[in-house]
Amino acid sequence: xxxxxxxxxxxxxxxxxxxxxxxxxxxxxxxxxxxxxxxxxxxxxxxxxxxxxxxxxxxxxxxxxxxxxxxxxxxxxxxxxxxxxxxxxxxxxxxxxxxxxxxxxxxxxxxxxxxxxxxxxxxxxxxxxxxxxxxxxxxxxxxxxxxxxxxxxxxxxxxxxxxxxxxxxxxxxxxxxxxxxxxxxxxxxxxxxxxxxxxxxxxxxxxxxxxxxxxxxxxxxxxxxxxxxxxxxxxxxxxxxxxxxxxxxxxxxxxxxxxxxxxxxxxxxxxxxxxxxxxxxxxxxxxxxxxxxxxxxxxxxxxxxxxxxxxxxxxxxxxxxxxxxxxxxxxxxxxxxxxxxxxxxxxxxxxxxxxxxxxxxxxxxxxxxxxxxxxxxx
Numbered sequence: 001x002x003x004x005x006x007x008x009x010x011x012x013x014x015x016x017x018x019x020x021x022x023x024x025x026x027x028x029x030x031x032x033x034x035x036x037x038x039x040x041x042x043x044x045x046x047x048x049x050x051x052x053x054x055x056x057x058x059x060x061x062x063x064x065x066x067x068x069x070x071x072x073x074x075x076x077x078x079x080x081x082x083x084x085x086x087x088x089x090x091x092x093x094x095x096x097x098x099x100x101x102x103x104x105x106x107x108x109x110x111x112x113x114x115x116x117x118x119x120x121x122x123x124x125x126x127x128x129x130x131x132x133x134x135x136x137x138x139x140x141x142x143x144x145x146x147x148x149x150x151x152x153x154x155x156x157x158x159x160x161x162x163x164x165x166x167x168x169x170x171x172x173x174x175x176x177x178x179x180x181x182x183x184x185x186x187x188x189x190x191x192x193x194x195x196x197x198x199x200x201x202x203x204x205x206x207x208x209x210x211x212x213x214x215x216x217x218x219x220x221x222x223x224x225x226x227x228x229x230x231x232x233x234x235x236x237x238x239x240x241x242x243x244x245x246x247x248x249x250x251x252x253x254x255x256x257x258x259x260x261x262x263x264x265x266x267x268x269x270x271x272x273x274x275x276x277x278x279x280x281x282x283x284x285x286x287x288x289x290x291x292x293x294x295x296x297x298x299x300x301x302x303x304x305x306x307x308x309x310x311x312x313x314x315x316x317x318x319x320x321x322x323x324x325x326x327x328x329x330x331x332x333x334x335x336x337x338x339x340x341x342x343x344x345x346x347x348x349x350x351x352x353x354x355x356x357x358x359x360x361x362x363x364x365x366x367x368x369x370x371x372x373x374x375x376x377x378x
Contacts, residue, residue: 001123003174004113008131010170011109014072016138017163018079018102020238021148021156023221025083028153029091033222037344040218042092043099044337048329050100051107055325064112065176069168071101071108076164083153083160103333105167107324112176114312114320123257124308129249132242132301138163139239143232150225150232195323199314201373202267203331205366206307209271210332212278212362213299214339215355216241223352228286237289241296248297252305263313264374266306271366273298278360282353307331 022043026036058067075098082094110124117123142148148155224234255261273295280292307327315323339359346355 001127004116004127005130006170007109007174008113008127009134010167011105012131012135013138014105014160014163014167016135016142017148017156017159019217020139020221020235021150023218024150024225025153025156027222028151029086033348034344036222037219037341037347039092039095040344041337041341043095044218044333044340046096046098046100047103047333048337050097051104051325051329051333052322054101054104055107055111055322058108058111059319059322063176064108064115065171065174068105068108068112068171071104072164072168072171074098074101075105076161079157079160079164083157103328104325107328110308110324110328111320111322114308114324124253124305124312126250126253128304128308129246129253129301132246132249136239136242136246139235139242143235143239146232150234195319195326196314199311199323202263202310203307203327205267205271205369205373206303206327206331207335208366208369209274209299209303209363210335211339212274212359214336214343215278215281215359216296216299217336218340219343219347219355227352228289237293240290241293241300244294244297245301246297248301249305252302253309256305256309263306263310264370266302266309268367268370270298270300270303270306271363271370273302274363275360275367278356278363281356 023036023040026039031039054067054071058064078094078098078101081090082098085091085094113127114124142159148159150156221234221238224230224237228234230237252261252266256263256266277292277295277299280288280295308324311323311327312320339362343355343359346358
């Protein structure tokens with residue numbers, strides 16, 4: 001289990017060096033909010049298409065580690081033109097490739113870890129929580145040493161290179177499980193019957209919450225810098241949310257392992273939490289903002305444990321990589337793509353308050369759907 005924790009830790013360190021800065025990278029290039037929204041949507045589109053292709057091939061070949069290594073190396077190379085070029089054509093091409101392969105790493109790691117756990121997938125939450133803790137520590141470290149400099153894309157690039165190289169070193173020293181037990185049907189083309197009706201309903205509700213979550217994941221960084229004037233210390237507030245995520249993952253994973261809570265209950269709790277969180281952002285107070293950030297434990301941490309746990313409990317082991325990619329690509333990145341695309345125009349036309357208010361509708365509808373579809377998750 002130690003090697004899996006180390007892998008999760010190193011993977012989330014890489015995420016810490018890239019994810020919080022994505023919108024800021026575009027703003028550093030002088031792009032408007034609306035153009036940032038379009039480019040963020042492009043990034044999310046790439047994170048839908050490319051991971052689906054990569055995970056399908058990974059499932060067939062059983063070479064998850066090799067694909068993780070390939071994605072890391074391609075991310076390393078494409079990050080250079082993505083961050084340093086001012087040519088919009090180069091930025092668009094690099095954005096598509098980088099975000100496609102970079103966001104293939106998470107689902108591949110999820111599949112790798114769940115497969116390694118075999119019949120004890122309830123331990124996934126603890127392993128992923130340790131990754132979240134490393135994410136928190138990395139953000140806090142970045143904030144206090146003032147590296148990378150959030151106003152310099154070259155500084156962000158250097159941080160990315162260091163973190164990706166660290167992940168590659170850990171990956172090379174991690175042994176992959178034998179693929180000898182994989183079933184022959186892996187060679188089949190994707191079949192909708194691989195996943196149950198309840199799986200698709202569950203992921204559909206997750207997707208609806210993710211439209212609202214796009215505000216947090218893709219559009220909140222510039223709000224903290226441009227509206228709250230937090231500068232480089234915005235990372236502290238991102239870290240606060242991630243720290244709450246860590247504790248919620250540990251707590252709710254334990255509840256699930258002891259069969260005291262279901263994935264459905266966690267999905268409902270998360271949707272309620274996101275609705276409240278977005279509405280709290282409407283109150284112009286740093287203290288209210290802190291409370292809203294702390295709800296990240298519910299809006300992401302609990303939801304992630306619910307979704308990955310539901311997939312692990314209801315999907316055959318030979319399809320873990322694809323199930324995790326469906327979660328990341330179609331239930332996470334697709335709705336966040338739509339949310340980011342429209343969000344940039346909403347900010348430019350109506351401001352952040354309208355963004356928060358309008359996007360709170362999505363998790364509210366998710367709550368209703370969750371309650372009306374409870375029978376599917378018993």
